[in-house]
Amino acid sequence: MIPAALLVVSIPLVGALPVYLLRRWQGIEIGVAVLACAGVVVLLAQPPDSKIMLPGASVGIELGAPFEVLGRLLRVRAANRVPILLLFICAATLFVLSWRAPQGGLFVPIGLIVLAAASLALMIRPFVYAALAFEGAAALAALMIQAERSGERSALGALRYLSATTLALPMFLFAGWAIDRAGVVNLNDATALAAAYGPATVLLIGGFGLLIGAIPLYTWVHPVARDASPLVTAFIVAVVVGAVSFLFLDFWQAYPWLRIGGQAADALAVGGIVLLIFGGALAWAQNAFARVLACAILVEIGCTLLILSRGSQLAVEALAFVTLARALSLGVFGLGMWRLRALRSSDAFADVRGARDLWAALALGVGGLSLAGLPGTLGFVSRWSVARAYGVADAEGLALLLAAGASVGVGVVRGLLAVFDAPRVEVIEETPADAQPVSLFPERVLAIGNPAAVTRVAADASPMLDDPPLLDGETLIEGEMLQDVRPPAAMRQDSFIARLMIGLGVAAVIILAIWPGIITPLAKAAAAQYTFYP
Amino acid sequence: MMSQLIELFDRLAQTTVTPLLVLLAVSAGIVAVVRNWQLALPMMVLQYVAVGLLLARVIEPSMAVIKPLAGAIVCFALSIAAQRGDMARAERGESIARERLAQPDWHRLPAQLLLRAIVAILVLTAAFGATIRFPLPGAARELGLSAYILIGVGLLIVATAYEALNVGLGLLMLLSGFELAYTPLEPSIGVSVLLGLTTLLVGAAIAYLTLADAGAADAELRVENG
Numbered sequence: 001m002i003p004a005a006l007l008v009v010s011i012p013l014v015g016a017l018p019v020y021l022l023r024r025w026q027g028i029e030i031g032v033a034v035l036a037c038a039g040v041v042v043l044l045a046q047p048p049d050s051k052i053m054l055p056g057a058s059v060g061i062e063l064g065a066p067f068e069v070l071g072r073l074l075r076v077r078a079a080n081r082v083p084i085l086l087l088f089i090c091a092a093t094l095f096v097l098s099w100r101a102p103q104g105g106l107f108v109p110i111g112l113i114v115l116a117a118a119s120l121a122l123m124i125r126p127f128v129y130a131a132l133a134f135e136g137a138a139a140l141a142a143l144m145i146q147a148e149r150s151g152e153r154s155a156l157g158a159l160r161y162l163s164a165t166t167l168a169l170p171m172f173l174f175a176g177w178a179i180d181r182a183g184v185v186n187l188n189d190a191t192a193l194a195a196a197y198g199p200a201t202v203l204l205i206g207g208f209g210l211l212i213g214a215i216p217l218y219t220w221v222h223p224v225a226r227d228a229s230p231l232v233t234a235f236i237v238a239v240v241v242g243a244v245s246f247l248f249l250d251f252w253q254a255y256p257w258l259r260i261g262g263q264a265a266d267a268l269a270v271g272g273i274v275l276l277i278f279g280g281a282l283a284w285a286q287n288a289f290a291r292v293l294a295c296a297i298l299v300e301i302g303c304t305l306l307i308l309s310r311g312s313q314l315a316v317e318a319l320a321f322v323t324l325a326r327a328l329s330l331g332v333f334g335l336g337m338w339r340l341r342a343l344r345s346s347d348a349f350a351d352v353r354g355a356r357d358l359w360a361a362l363a364l365g366v367g368g369l370s371l372a373g374l375p376g377t378l379g380f381v382s383r384w385s386v387a388r389a390y391g392v393a394d395a396e397g398l399a400l401l402l403a404a405g406a407s408v409g410v411g412v413v414r415g416l417l418a419v420f421d422a423p424r425v426e427v428i429e430e431t432p433a434d435a436q437p438v439s440l441f442p443e444r445v446l447a448i449g450n451p452a453a454v455t456r457v458a459a460d461a462s463p464m465l466d467d468p469p470l471l472d473g474e475t476l477i478e479g480e481m482l483q484d485v486r487p488p489a490a491m492r493q494d495s496f497i498a499r500l501m502i503g504l505g506v507a508a509v510i511i512l513a514i515w516p517g518i519i520t521p522l523a524k525a526a527a528a529q530y531t532f533y534p
Numbered sequence: 535m536m537s538q539l540i541e542l543f544d545r546l547a548q549t550t551v552t553p554l555l556v557l558l559a560v561s562a563g564i565v566a567v568v569r570n571w572q573l574a575l576p577m578m579v580l581q582y583v584a585v586g587l588l589l590a591r592v593i594e595p596s597m598a599v600i601k602p603l604a605g606a607i608v609c610f611a612l613s614i615a616a617q618r619g620d621m622a623r624a625e626r627g628e629s630i631a632r633e634r635l636a637q638p639d640w641h642r643l644p645a646q647l648l649l650r651a652i653v654a655i656l657v658l659t660a661a662f663g664a665t666i667r668f669p670l671p672g673a674a675r676e677l678g679l680s681a682y683i684l685i686g687v688g689l690l691i692v693a694t695a696y697e698a699l700n701v702g703l704g705l706l707m708l709l710s711g712f713e714l715a716y717t718p719l720e721p722s723i724g725v726s727v728l729l730g731l732t733t734l735l736v737g738a739a740i741a742y743l744t745l746a747d748a749g750a751a752d753a754e755l756r757v758e759n760g
Contacts (some may be wrong), residue, residue: 159702
């Protein structure tokens with residue numbers, strides 16, 4: 001029998017090669033990637049410990065069979081089955097959304113390898129090796145993050161992400177050693193528990209905080225949101241951070257001392273609240289969609305930490321629901337950001353002023369307000385499940401959750417207002433030193449909307465009687481030189497499919513908000529496999 | 535050939551440890567202070583050899599040799615990336631590593647070098663103190679000192695450098711330090727192989743980021759994104 005664990009890792013790994021080779025034909029590239037993901041989803045959708053006989057072959061696939069690599073066991077455990085399935089659904093969704101919205105040539109092939117590494121991290125034991133898998137995933141994700149940019153200091157996001165993951169690695173390694181060394185301790189003896197498992201708890205929480213982007217507060221999230229393509233950011237947050245969250249559920253399951261000790265739950269709750277305060281305090285005042293996205297991600301991570309701090313069945317259901325909702329909301333928001341970046345080479349509010357692109361606004365509005373948790377969107381259902389899981393008793397915590405969401409909403413609305421604002425016309429008056437006494441053009445209007453694209457034409461060095469020299473993309477209108485607002489090359493590829501993807505994404509965000517029951521069975525199935533609940 | 539190399543490695547590992555520690559501290563110090571790839575990368579290769587020899591004191595030499603091999607491959611890849619980065623900089627009329635080495639800017643250099651040297655000396659002193667006050671579990675004292683030196687200097691470089699290559703060298707140094715600290719706790723083939731693989735992956739990522747940082751990958755990236 002072929003162990004399913006081998007297939008879960010090898011299908012995306014093997015699929016990455018044809019996907020890389022076919023990256024020029026984006027439709028086929030995405031098709032192959034989605035097919036690979038669908039194959040794993042179908043496999044994992046089978047009941048735990050089931051055996052599937054392949055038609056016409058003497059071999060079959062056994063879902064729970066172990067597979068040994070370098071003396072370590074890989075296995076699709078009952079508890080990991082649905083979380084891995086969810087990660088593959090998230091990845092497939094983001095791959096589909098990237099059709100005709102290029103996110104860098106390496107997004108899909110490396111995304112598949114990162115997906116394989118994230119699945120490996122959930123299946124391998126002991127978990128020390130999961131940290132190594134995440135390190136490998138981070139090294140590859142760095143290529144994905146960087147793919148779009150080049151130039152001095154452009155690698156900051158990728159380097160920050162790689163550094164944070166590298167710093168987390170020894171924490172997990174030493175936590176594993178500290179757990180082995182602690183031996184058997186009476187779980188009812190709080191003092192003995194703290195003495196034996198205190199170092200391991202600190203190391204686990206520290207490593208987890210670094211991997212998930214919570215420690216330190218301003219770490220890889222902002223630089224990655226700024227540097228990476230929007231869907232790459234969504235992929236890292238949905239798939240890698242999702243895998244890290246599910247790994248923590250495995251810690252809850254495997255280590256009763258972690259739950260009983262109480263320090264881990266307290267640390268998670270405090271971390272979650274601090275992130276909500278930090279993200280919420282900053283989101284409303286941001287001046288670029290990438291920054292709003294980063295703050296929304298911080299709020300999402302804060303919600304995840306709050307859910308994990310509870311360790312209840314409702315919390316696991318909420319985590320599963322939030323993971324899917326986050327992937328879709330970030331994906332739709334990312335599509336809007338991609339359109340604006342393609343139009344204006346920037347997503348800063350000042351640069352997109354007057355862009356008036358309805359499709360971008362639709363994606364940013366629905367995706368962004370879903371991230372904010374606005375009623376009528378999937379994000380609202382997600383926030384509602386977080387609130388239920390966190391518990392209505394903590395009124396301050398819930399108020400913070402609402403306020404942080406509202407702050408993200410304000411940030412998104414400010415950006416949308418800028419998109420529909422009148423184009424900004426910058427008037428540049430000649431300074432007396434530049435002024436030529438015989439110049440016929442005492443003042444010039446040089447740019448619309450994008451200050452980065454302002455073209456300063458040299459002040460006339462010689463008297464001119466004819467029209468001033470026009471640069472490429474400028475038009476002379478009644479003595480004013482205006483830069484044409486012309487879509488750059490990337491937007492000429494703007495196709496029916498790109499708009500269709502936005503339409504489908506937006507529809508999914510709204511339809512799933514109306515019928516969350518489509519996702520709920522998956523969330524309940526994920527929660528049913530864990531047994532650590534009080 | 536390989537068996538002779540392993541035998542030589544084993545013999546070297548069993549000889550005196552002081553030269554290895556000095557080599558480790560000097561190489562880490564030079565990478566932290568000079569930050570010129572033409573000096574830093576050869577120093578990193580020497581450092582990987584020293585780390586491999588120290589590891590050979592606690593694990594099988596045939597396993598320990600993975601570290602210097604992986605390190606040498608990574609440094610080779612980084613040198614190619616740095617060379618291409620310098621070519622791109624030279625085309626833009628910016629100063630490159632060889633020029634900075636041959637004609638140092640004596641107006642700026644003393645202040646930069648002095649500051650970095652003082653901080654590096656502080657870190658080395660702290661590493662020495664930490665080895666005595668907080669000895670690492672399961673490790674011989676020389677391995678503990680080596681691990682603290684590499685972790686301390688690696689953190690210093692990651693925190694203060696901004697070029698992708700230098701930050702990357704700091705990360706690689708951190709990984710070597712963790713390996714020195716962790717390998718005595720779990721001296722298994724699996725850990726050695728996976729940590730070697732991690733070094734290679736991180737090295738490959740840093741080589742790519744070095745190219746992008748220098749603007750040398752512009753053409754390739756445009757093609758990729760096209």
